[in-house]
Amino acid sequence: MSSTYSEVDLGVLVGHDGSPAADRALDWAAQDAVARRVTLYVVTAVPVGGLGHRHRVELRERAHALIDAACARVRARFADSVVEGSVREGDPAESLLEASARADTMVMGSRGHGGFTGLLLGSVSLRVCAHSSCPVVVVHADAAEDASGVVVGIAGPEDGPAAEFAADRARRLGGLRAVHSWALPVTGLAPSLMLPSMFDVDAIAAERGRMLDQVLGAIRLRNPELPVDTVVMNGMAGRDLVCASTDSALVVVSGHRRRGPLPMRMGPTTHAVLHHARCPVAVVPAQ
Structure with missing residues (x-):
């Protein structure tokens, strides 16, 4: 039977709504939890507002059956898995965000069209990624199962948490490749006239390479057996990481959240990778 997670510290939390994407997310989360020897919590949310008593009872029963089947x-x-399930009532995104404060990792499917409660619609996944207190892994339903290696996008030293998360998963999924993309500064009214010869491209690339080595230094010392490669390229980070996702088991990006009068939102690189990557994507809150 499903239980409650309201008074426990969570390991890996996975949202489930019965869709194919949710099943893939469930399997990914279970593998991660077993590999790291933590508990897996499977949760669904049922929006019961405005429903009559009979319909609420019926919806709860179906939700509990769904979670029990997922745990089985x-x-x-x-x-070797340790798994528990929970059914929450209310807004799906709010339920997952509330739990993220006590989870070390959250896993979701990219979309749940046709699923039981619509828990994992794209808008919910994006909302959770933008506000979650813990790293969020979004698993696509058509992600390749035989890919290997972890790619992490590094923009600067503040992306250390993303690199640490990527290295931890790379021990299970294969080697680690850190990618840094940079673009030539563009000014004036005619950016197309800006020539690379105006800048010391080699010096810029060397400087960015040193930054990558600094971010990865401690990881290499702690994991001497883990293959760690670095790639510095002149390009757009979102496009480069999407290209790298075609033969990778996981792409990790930092959740650089913009603050101001509007609610927090993710930057363009994170959005591009979440929408277009061909493998699971982890969004790790930046420092």
């Missing part, structure tokens, strides 16, 4: 799927596939 995990136990059957992963003998």
Whole structure:
């Protein structure tokens, strides 16, 4: 039977709504939890507002059956798993965000069209990624299962948490490749006239390479057996990371959140990777 997570510290939390994307997310989360020897919590949310008593009861029963089936799927596939389930009432995104304060990782499907509660619609996934207190992994339903290696996008030293998260998963998923993309400064009314010869491209690339080595230094010392490669390129970070996702098991990006009079929102690189990557994407809150 499903239980409650209201008074426990969570390990890996996975949102589930019965859709194909949610099943893939469930399997990814279970593998991660087993590899790191933490508990997996499977949760769904049922928006019962405005429903009559009979419909609320029926919806709850279906939700509990869904979660019980999901937990049984995990136990059957992963003998060493420790898994619990929970059914929440209310807004799906708010339910997951509330739990993210006590989870070390949250896993979601990219979309849940056709699923039981619509828990994992794209707008919900984006909202959770933008506000979650812990790293969020978004798993696409059509992600390749035989890919290997972890790619992490590094914009600067503040992306250390993303690099640490990527290195931790790379021990299970393969080697680590850190990518830094940079663009030539553009000024004036005719940016197309800006020539690379106006800048010392080699010096810029060397400086950015030193920054990558600084971010990865401690990771290399702690993980001497882990292959760690660095790539510095002149290009657009979102496009370069999407290209890297085609043969990777996971792409990790920092959740650089813009603050101001409007609610927090993610930057263009994170949006591009979440929408177009061909493998699971982890969004790690930046320092």
